[in-house]
Each structure stands twice: as C-alpha cells, then as structure tokens.
Amino acid sequence: MRETRCDVVVAGCGVAGLSAAVAAAEAGARVVVLERAPQAERGGQSRYTEAYLRMKSEAEVTDDFETHLAENSSGLLDPDIIAESARPVEGRAAYAAAISMAEPGFIATFADQAGPTIAWLKGFGLRFDFLPTQFLTKSQPRLLPVGGGLALVEGLAARAAGLGVEIRYETTAERLEQDAEGRVTGLLARHRTEGRLTLRGRVVLACGGFEGNAEMLTRYLGPRAAFLRPICKGGHFNRGEGIRMALDIGAATAGDFGSYHAEPIDPRSGVPEPSVFVFPYGVLVNKDGRRFTDEAPGTVDAHYESVTRRIFEQRDGIAYVVLDARHQRVPNVRLAIRTDRPPIVAASPEALAAQLGLPPAALAETLRGYNAACRPGAWKPLELDGLATAGLDPPKSNWALPVDEPPFHAYPIMSANVFTFGGLKVDSDARVLDGDGRPIAGLYAAGEIIGTYYRTYTGATSVLKGLVFGRLGGAHAARRDNAA
Numbered sequence: 001m002r003e004t005r006c007d008v009v010v011a012g013c014g015v016a017g018l019s020a021a022v023a024a025a026e027a028g029a030r031v032v033v034l035e036r037a038p039q040a041e042r043g044g045q046s047r048y049t050e051a052y053l054r055m056k057s058e059a060e061v062t063d064d065f066e067t068h069l070a071e072n073s074s075g076l077l078d079p080d081i082i083a084e085s086a087r088p089v090e091g092r093a094a095y096a097a098a099i100s101m102a103e104p105g106f107i108a109t110f111a112d113q114a115g116p117t118i119a120w121l122k123g124f125g126l127r128f129d130f131l132p133t134q135f136l137t138k139s140q141p142r143l144l145p146v147g148g149g150l151a152l153v154e155g156l157a158a159r160a161a162g163l164g165v166e167i168r169y170e171t172t173a174e175r176l177e178q179d180a181e182g183r184v185t186g187l188l189a190r191h192r193t194e195g196r197l198t199l200r201g202r203v204v205l206a207c208g209g210f211e212g213n214a215e216m217l218t219r220y221l222g223p224r225a226a227f228l229r230p231i232c233k234g235g236h237f238n239r240g241e242g243i244r245m246a247l248d249i250g251a252a253t254a255g256d257f258g259s260y261h262a263e264p265i266d267p268r269s270g271v272p273e274p275s276v277f278v279f280p281y282g283v284l285v286n287k288d289g290r291r292f293t294d295e296a297p298g299t300v301d302a303h304y305e306s307v308t309r310r311i312f313e314q315r316d317g318i319a320y321v322v323l324d325a326r327h328q329r330v331p332n333v334r335l336a337i338r339t340d341r342p343p344i345v346a347a348s349p350e351a352l353a354a355q356l357g358l359p360p361a362a363l364a365e366t367l368r369g370y371n372a373a374c375r376p377g378a379w380k381p382l383e384l385d386g387l388a389t390a391g392l393d394p395p396k397s398n399w400a401l402p403v404d405e406p407p408f409h410a411y412p413i414m415s416a417n418v419f420t421f422g423g424l425k426v427d428s429d430a431r432v433l434d435g436d437g438r439p440i441a442g443l444y445a446a447g448e449i450i451g452t453y454y455r456t457y458t459g460a461t462s463v464l465k466g467l468v469f470g471r472l473g474g475a476h477a478a479r480r481d482n483a484a
Contacts, residue, residue, distance in 0.1 A: 002194075006030045006166075006201040008477045009187060011173035011242055013037070014046035014234075015149065015463055016447025017206035018156035019117075019470025020430075020477070024204075025163035027478035032199055033160070033167045034189055036207075036237045042169065043153035044208055045419070045448075048232035048272040050133070051149040052142040052460035058128055059115035062140045066111050068458045074101030075256065075454055089437045097437035098252035098425060102452050109428035110461075113468045118143075120471060126155045134277050135301040136336050136382060142301075142460045149463065176203060176245045176443070184442035187245070202477045204444040205432070206470060209420035210240030211260065220257040220422060227317025231263055231416040232272035238419070242449050246424050251440060252433045255451025257422030261462070262308040265416040266339035267318065274339040276411045277304060280399050281330055281381065282323035283370055284413070286314040289353060289362030291370065295321075296398040299384065300336075305456050312415035319413050320356055322349075322367070324405040330381045343409040352408045371402040419462060423451030430473030444473035 008024040010017045013035035021031045035042050056062050074082070077099065084096035086104060118128060127146040135142075145151050160167070170192040177186045177198065186200035210216040212235050217225035230236055247253070266274045280296035284307070293310040297303050311319040323343075327333060346352035349367050353360040373392035379385060379401055389396045424432050424445045431439035447466035 002197040004032060004197065004199045006032045006199065008204060008474065009034065009199040009201045010204045010206055010474070011187065012044065012206035012208065012447065013042045013167060014044040014206065014208065014447060014466060015152045015156065016466030016470040017204065018153065018160055019467050020204040020206055020444070020446050020474030021160050021165045022156055022163065023471045023474030024478040025160060025165050027475055029478035031165045032201070033165060034171045034173055034199075035167055035169050036172045037169065039169050041234070042157070042167070043150070043234065044237050045232055045234040046149045046463065046466070047153045048234050049149035049463060051145050051152055051463040052133065053128075053144065053464045054140060054458065054460035055114060055118070055143040055464075056141050058118050058122070058143065061111050061114050064140065066107050069102065069107045069110070069452070069461070070104070072453055072455050072458060073107065074099070077101065092437065094436075098433055098435050100252070100254050100425070100451070102254055103427070105428050106426065109472070110465065110468055113472060114464055117468045117471050121152070121155070121467070124155065124159045126151065132332070132335060134275060134335055134338060135299070136277070136330065136332065137280070137299040137384065138301040139299045140301065140459070152463070173207060173241060173245065176249055178249060182441065184249070184440060202442045202444070204446060204473050204477055205242040205246060205424070205449050206446045206466070207242040207449060208238030209423060209448045210243060211238050211417045211420050212236040213239040216240045220420070221260065222258070224312070224317065227312065228260070228415060228417040231265065231418045235417065235419070238448070242445070243423055246432055246443065246445070249440065250434045252425040252435055252437065253422065253451055254425040255421040255423045256454040259421045259454070261418035261421070261453070261457040262305050262312060262415045263418050264304060264308045264311065264413045266341055267412055267414040268341045269339045271340050274341070276321065276339055276413050277336040278323065278327060278333060278411070279307065279321040279413065281327040282321045283367070283396070283403055284311070284319050284321055285358065285363060285366055286319050287316060287358065289358045289366055291366055291394060292319070294394050294397055296396055296400070298398070301459060308415045311413055317414055320358070320410050321413055322352065322363070322403060323409045324403045325407060326401055326405055327409065337411070339411065343411055345407050345409055347406050347408070349408060352410055356410055367403055370396070371404050374400050374402045419448045421451065421453045423449045426450050426469065428472070429476040430469040431476065444477050446470035446473045
C-alpha cells in the first residue's frame, strides 16, 4: 500500500476543505487534499451554490446572527444541562461534557471570525457585493461572492495551487488512523483506479453531510427520505464517510440527525437548484387538490423552509403552486422561479387540474373557498402587506388575492435536501471533540460535517461556516507545536 507523508491532509474540496488547505499552507504546512470527484466536478455542492452570506457588511454579520443560531442550536434540553454546558469543559458534570448542541463559544467565534475571513478571501482576489437574490421579500441582508460558490472554489483552488497544495482527485477517504495514544495520525483512502493508499498527517474532515447516502438518510430521517433528492449533483458526492469515520473513534455529535435543510424545487428539472419561491403569491395544494398550509406566513427568506417541510409531509412528497395571471405583475417575479421547465398553463381550474392529474372538482372547490375568504386591501407584493384571508383554515397571512384571473399557471414542488443537519461537534478551533468534550488530537472538521442546526436552518450561514471554520481549522492543524 502506497504511503504519503504530509503535515495536513484534508478530506473534501469544497469551500471548507479548500479554506483549510489554503490556511494550513499559508502557515507553512505541506498539504494534500482528497477529492472524490474528478477535477472538472471538484467542489461538491459549493460549486453550484450562489453562496449567500448572512452579513450586513463585509465586516459584520447580521444583527440576529448569534440569536438565531443559539435558538436553533439544540434539541429540547433541560435548562440545567444548558447552564452546565456553559461552564468550562474541565469543570463540567460528565452528562454535559459533550452535549449535542452548538456551544456558545462556537457561535461567538463564528460571528467574530466572519468579517476577518471575508477580508482574508479578498486578499487573494475574491470580490463580494449585495446582489439581487431569489428572495423577493426578505428579513435579513445577504452578502454574495461575485460569481457565486464556483468563484469561491476556483479562487481558493488557485490560491492553494500557488502555495503548493496537492489535490488528489477521484480519491475517497475511508478510515482514520490513530496511534497508541489515540492521536489521529492520518487516514486510509481509496483512489478510483489505483486502489488504496495511506496519508500521514493531521486530518481535516470537510467532506459534507450524508445527503447522497440513501442508507443513512433512511436510518436517520426515516422512510420518507425516498421523497427527497439533493439540491444539486454535487450532493451525490456527500455520503457521510467523514461522519462515520469520526464516530467510529468516539467523536461527539451535534446537530439534528433526523433533519435537513429544505428548499422548494421543481422535480421535473435537472438543473442545479431549480427553486420555486413564487408560492406566496398563489395557493399550494396537494395531490388531493386541497390546501394544507399558510403559503405566506412572513417574508419568503425566513419561512420557505417551514413551508417546504409541509410540502414534504404530503402524499408522495409533492405539492403544486396554483397561480393566476396576477402573479405575472409581481415585479421581478422571474427571480423567484429558477426552474428551467415551463409552467403548466390552462384556461380554467378544472383544465389545470386535469393536466396536473388532480381531482378537478376538488381543486375548483378549494379555489372557490379560498377566493371567498380573501378580503379587500392594499396588495404590496414586495413587502409584508397583512392582506390575509378571513375564516379560512389554514389561513393565508399575506398577499391573499383571489386566484380567479385566467390563464392559470402551476408548478409542481418537492423538497430538496440541501444538506443534512447531523454531524460532528467541534470547538472554536474546529477541533473535533470526543464523548468527554475534549479535542481528539490531530482531528479537525469544517463545513457541513459540523453539526449545528436543529428545527430550522439559519439561512445563509452554511457556506460561511465552511469558510470560517475551514480557515480556523487549517491554521490550527498547521501549527508545529500542535499538541491537540
């Protein structure tokens, strides 16, 4: 078996792995990156995302950043356990040593290091701006890299190449190696055609969640995972090996293993992220032709995930947004429709139902009931207008105009799995923790593999998390005095 010695080996070539590789190489380390994909497809999901960043400027995160993360960083824990977990690790009770939650220190570091990380990226040519997004209504600003996630991947990869980082494509990490003291000393990997090899060095796991692994999805999310698919082709490379390898040597967990980040997409489309965010301006119906949720409880950026989860719960995991001609008068409405497939169009609700395979009488009845519940008021499509239905269950809280002006349009919608929530617990240096809450020597994690979210995703933080903790973990792993 071939063996390579380096200072740092990084599993994963998305923004988290490349950030770790660049930071380690800048500190003088010899770095090898493993990428399961061929070079033309490198970057995993990072290359396909627009990479929204929850920041109000290039130097500051949004005002709600830490609060939102903290509110959704754990399950329903005993308040005494939460209080105990706030104590220094060495003084905690055993039951709280590695509680499955994002630690306050982790969240504070995340917020504090976002600005310096953007400045670091700008230092080698990446640019950022507040560009138009797919959210026609929003509650928080989103900074974007110019060129999206692909620009991040290519910019980081170019910087890595200039620093002498070696990227080994079509190579998959399989198992962590440890010495007699439990220190991680490298990993066993497999090249697609050349077989197995061993890489010696401190390890950064940055190989994503398990959205591309049907067995793990069914084990953790349940049998309805069959109604999910990754948001883009890059998600199929994320098969959970990094999580499994770390759990095998006693790593602690964080994040909700039974959940994932949900986004509404058109199941007919094969393009990356074929999202459909226009449902606040129509009604959502299931395969029985019935409404099942409030389509517009608030701004679409803050509520699309909860609405998409309700779609996932419907029969066969699918629903249909039904719109009339008025939706075409929403300014810039095409920004909210990323699918490359055309809408289904008909002159009447019954004809639309026939094309969708829905019960025509049921859809017509649903629309009559909804239209009757709409009330007069000022329609303001780009801001919360409070134009709500009356006496309807479920209600519609905003933008509730009748759906009665032909032609009628519809898009099918299913829930995409953007990334899974469950993963590894790390400290503020991105060191993976064990079941006693102590760092596993020689092991780091960055990106989606770090378990963070429960209940709902704190929007526009995933890519940022990869960048921040990739940079921090890579720099710490490169330290020559590294004792842990």
